[in-house]
Structures are given as structure tokens and as C-alpha cells.
Amino acid sequence: xxxxxxxxxxxxxxxxxRRWHETIGSSGAGxxxxxxxxGVPVSLHALIGDxxxxxxxxxxxxxxxxxxxxxxxxxxxxxxxxxxxxxGRRVSFLYPTIPAAPELDLGALEPLxxxxxxxxxxxVDHARQVIPLAQRHRKxxxxxxxxxxxxxxxxxxxxxxxxVVFLSGDRMKDPGPFMERTHAxxxxxxxxTLAEExxxxxxxxxxxxxxxEPVEAVIDTNGAGDAFVAGVLFGELRxxxxxxxxxxxxxxxxxxxxxxxxxxxxxxxxxxLALQRSTGAARCR
Numbered sequence: 001x002x003x004x005x006x007x008x009x010x011x012x013x014x015x016x017x018r019r020w021h022e023t024i025g026s027s028g029a030g031x032x033x034x035x036x037x038x039g040v041p042v043s044l045h046a047l048i049g050d051x052x053x054x055x056x057x058x059x060x061x062x063x064x065x066x067x068x069x070x071x072x073x074x075x076x077x078x079x080x081x082x083x084x085x086x087x088g089r090r091v092s093f094l095y096p097t098i099p100a101a102p103e104l105d106l107g108a109l110e111p112l113x114x115x116x117x118x119x120x121x122x123x124v125d126h127a128r129q130v131i132p133l134a135q136r137h138r139k140x141x142x143x144x145x146x147x148x149x150x151x152x153x154x155x156x157x158x159x160x161x162x163x164v165v166f167l168s169g170d171r172m173k174d175p176g177p178f179m180e181r182t183h184a185x186x187x188x189x190x191x192x193t194l195a196e197e198x199x200x201x202x203x204x205x206x207x208x209x210x211x212x213e214p215v216e217a218v219i220d221t222n223g224a225g226d227a228f229v230a231g232v233l234f235g236e237l238r239x240x241x242x243x244x245x246x247x248x249x250x251x252x253x254x255x256x257x258x259x260x261x262x263x264x265x266x267x268x269x270x271x272x273l274a275l276q277r278s279t280g281a282a283r284c285r
Contacts, residue, residue: 230249
């Protein structure tokens with residue numbers, strides 16, 4: 001993670017970073033660490049190389065309370081080099097790349113899927129192999145499309161299979177039509193996060209809106225969407241009404257942007273459960 005005041009022009013230049021640090025990354029790790037922070041037992045399947053970086057990933061997930069189901073991948077553990085400006089925008093360089101669609105050990109995954117309450121799939125190519133497994137065991141599939149444009153075909157399998165679909169509004173001027181189509185096609189819940197404007201959701205009882213929770217200072221926007229998903233899932237597993245679950249997601253996201261890590265050390269289940277006793281939950285429209 002490298003933080004700069006502004007991105008330089010696309011010409012050779014020297015850029016002075018405000019600060020930098022190394023930490024665990026990836027959307028799967030972000031969701032798993034936030035769920036574990038909230039006391040939700042979580043197993044994370046991941047492709048990890050047999051190298052120093054892979055050892056650091058294993059250590060970080062273990063320290064965060066995540067049960068890691070690691071499948072060795074040829075070569076080095078993938079890494080990101082992220083450059084962040086003061087507006088929270090990110091340019092991310094991924095190296096090295098994972099071989100296309102490696103075969104997963106579905107035999108090792110099956111007992112985990114069979115015992116799970118929810119199967120949360122990241123939009124990586126090899127995760128498609130888990131869709132029939134989750135469907136065979138009649139497990140609800142959740143997925144996070146991130147900055148989906150509503151058109152690209154890569155995410156289609158995940159959209160079609162998921163009971164709950166999350167996305168961000170980064171690449172959609174108006175996410176409403178996509179959300180309506182996805183809900184009409186069978187998704188029980190569709191949620192679009194809108195950064196500082198909060199989030200909107202479409203469920204059987206109509207549209208919901210939830211504002212972003214105020215924060216004292218934005219430290220790092222990485223992982224905010226993952227924390228939001230984890231907060232909503234935490235609420236659903238606790239059986240709280242959707243408006244409260246959405247507020248739990250917003251609260252978890254606020255903790256994430258106030259921390260340089262994917263899962264804030266300040267986040268706790270008690271904080272989110274206190275929202276059940278508060279008023280002014282998300283509203284329908």
C-alpha cells in the first residue's frame with residue numbers, strides 16, 4: 001500500500017509517497033477477517049504459494065481467527081501493489097497472476113460447503129467450480145461483483161447463481177435497472193454500495209436506503225465493501241430485519257475506512273448488535 005497526494009501524469013516522474021505499509025489483501029481475506037472479527041466462524045478457501053509471502057498470509061489469517069483451507073498454487077503467492085490518492089481512489093497492480101482456472105480439490109471443499117450456512121463466492125474464475133457443489137447441497141450463494149458495469153459476461157455465472165448480490169456503483173451511473181433485473185431473475189436481495197452516499201438495496205418488500213456512517217478520518221478505503229458485506233451477513237445470520245442488517249454493514253464499513261487494515265481491530269459484534277436497540281434504521285422508499 002503506497003499513499004500519494006495525487007496520481008502523476010502518464011510521463012516518467014519521481015513521486016514522493018506520504019506513507020506506505022504492507023498488509024494482507026484480497027476481497028476474500030477482507031470478508032473472512034471481518035466476519036471472524038464479528039465472531040462468525042468462517043472458513044476461507046484460497047490459492048496460496050509455498051513461499052514467504054504465503055507463510056505471512058497463513059499467519060495473518062490464523063491470527064485473525066480465520067480457518068484457512070489453503071490449496072497450493074504453482075509459483076509465487078499473488079501480491080498486489082496498490083497506489084492510493086487522497087480521494088481514496090486506487091490503482092492496483094497484481095503480480096504474479098494465478099494460472100487460468102486451476103482445478104480445485106472439490107473433495108476437500110465438499111464437507112465445508114455441506115456444513116456452511118452461506119457460501120460466499122468471490123468473482124475469480126476458479127470459484128465457478130464451487131457453484132454446482134453449493135447448489136447440490138442447497139446452500140445459499142452470496143457474491144460481490146465489486147465495480148461491475150452490468151454488461152461484462154465474466155460475472156454472469158455468479159449473478160445467475162447467487163441468492164444475494166452485492167456490487168458497488170463505481171461503474172454504473174444508475175444501478176437501479178440492473179438491480180431490478182437481477183431481483184426479477186431470482187436474487188432475493190441486491191445491494192449496491194455508493195461510497196459516502198451509503199447504499200441502496202432491493203428486496204421482496206421494495207427498495208431500502210441506508211446512509212454512510214460518519215467517520216472521524218478516512219485512513220484507507222480498501223476493504224470497506226468487504227466489511228459492508230460482512231456486516232450485512234452478520235445481521236442476516238442473527239435474524240435481524242434487513243434495515244438493521246444494512247446499518248450493520250454501514251457501521252462495519254465505517255470501521256474499515258478508519259483503519260489501514262482490511263478488518264479494523266475496533267470492530268466488534270457488540271457494536272453492531274447495539275444497532276438493534278437504536279432508532280432511525282434504513283428506510284424503505
